[in-house]
Amino acid sequence: MLKDEPHFLRSIKSSVRNLNAYRVTQDFSRVKLNQNESPFDVPQDLKEEISRKLLEYQWNRYPDNFASGLTAKLSAYTGFPAQGIIPGNSSNELLQALIYATCNSGDTVVVTTPGFPIYKRIADVMDIRVREVSLRRDFSVDPGHVIAASGGARLVVLASPNNPTGLTVPIEDIDAIATAIDGILVVDEAYFEFCNQSAQQLLAKHWNIIVVRTFSKAFNLAGMRLGYMIGNPELMDELGKAKLPFSVGLFQQAAGETVLENQAFVKTNVARIISERERVANELKSIPLLQVFPSSANFILIRSWKV
Numbered sequence: 001m002l003k004d005e006p007h008f009l010r011s012i013k014s015s016v017r018n019l020n021a022y023r024v025t026q027d028f029s030r031v032k033l034n035q036n037e038s039p040f041d042v043p044q045d046l047k048e049e050i051s052r053k054l055l056e057y058q059w060n061r062y063p064d065n066f067a068s069g070l071t072a073k074l075s076a077y078t079g080f081p082a083q084g085i086i087p088g089n090s091s092n093e094l095l096q097a098l099i100y101a102t103c104n105s106g107d108t109v110v111v112t113t114p115g116f117p118i119y120k121r122i123a124d125v126m127d128i129r130v131r132e133v134s135l136r137r138d139f140s141v142d143p144g145h146v147i148a149a150s151g152g153a154r155l156v157v158l159a160s161p162n163n164p165t166g167l168t169v170p171i172e173d174i175d176a177i178a179t180a181i182d183g184i185l186v187v188d189e190a191y192f193e194f195c196n197q198s199a200q201q202l203l204a205k206h207w208n209i210i211v212v213r214t215f216s217k218a219f220n221l222a223g224m225r226l227g228y229m230i231g232n233p234e235l236m237d238e239l240g241k242a243k244l245p246f247s248v249g250l251f252q253q254a255a256g257e258t259v260l261e262n263q264a265f266v267k268t269n270v271a272r273i274i275s276e277r278e279r280v281a282n283e284l285k286s287i288p289l290l291q292v293f294p295s296s297a298n299f300i301l302i303r304s305w306k307v
């Protein structure tokens with residue numbers, strides 16, 4: 001603490017003051033790669049449809065807290081019962097609700113590294129301990145290491161596909177981890193639409209798995225802030241209490257419903273991104289001293305070796 005700083009800053013707890021501000025360059029270059037967003041915007045006719053819906057709503061009223069219309073459409077999209085689905089104001093919000101609903105200060109969350117930095121950031125605010133399990137040299141997850149690290153942990157978080165590696169965690173490994181741990185296993189599937197596997201298939205077998213997804217990538221809606229989680233309905237009832245009420249506003253509900261009613265553009269864009277991903281990866285492989293990792297997401301991890 002600086003000697004001459006205003007005294008009111010001392011009210012801010014050290015776990016917050018020690019964080020670095022979360023700064024991301026708002027780069028508007030034609031090719032913008034730093035946030036793994038979709039390069040495509042939502043089609044104009046759908047933007048107009050969303051705007052029309054918004055004009056019909058009453059803005060002076062709070063939105064439906066359970067976003068029932070959106071949840072019903074998510075149920076059709078995922079093939080999962082609506083009682084086991086909670087939409088949120090981005091997957092980040094849901095990850096925060098999950099971590100805060102399960103952990104007190106001093107409790108432990110297990111994550112893999114390198115990984116998405118937000119899990120640790122959320123935990124740090126509440127002095128929740130984060131045990132970081134290193135990925136193997138090829139960036140795959142060692143399930144034995146995750147299981148060994150998870151003793152006493154309330155939560156294990158795996159991203160599949162992982163950011164920044166683009167690798168999925170094999171379903172057998174997710175199955176083995178969910179079987180072995182006492183706590184909850186969160187599988188962050190932000191890039192789900194770009195790969196062809198999901199831990200959703202394990203939900204009937206493992207009550208302790210929760211799948212978290214976002215509209216920010218395949219649905220081209222990063223600016224809107226919309227995500228959802230799916231899992232055991234009893235667990236969802238409890239977790240829903242930790243989320244802020246009304247955090248999914250009218251705008252997100254209208255946008256989410258409209259894109260789910262008109263998914264053709266999502267499939268087209270995902271197919272374009274996957275074919276472009278493979279084309280660029282193959283081109284990059286021909287450049288000496290570049291190691292290109294196989295990606296199941298909408299980005300590619302490259303290692304460059306110095307001569």
Ligand code: PMP
Nearest residue numbers: 090091092116159163190214216
């Ligand atoms: N999880 C992972 C693995 C991500 O890479 C990202 C975004 N970069 C998110 C979650 C956050 O998604 P949202 O926009 O829904 O907060």
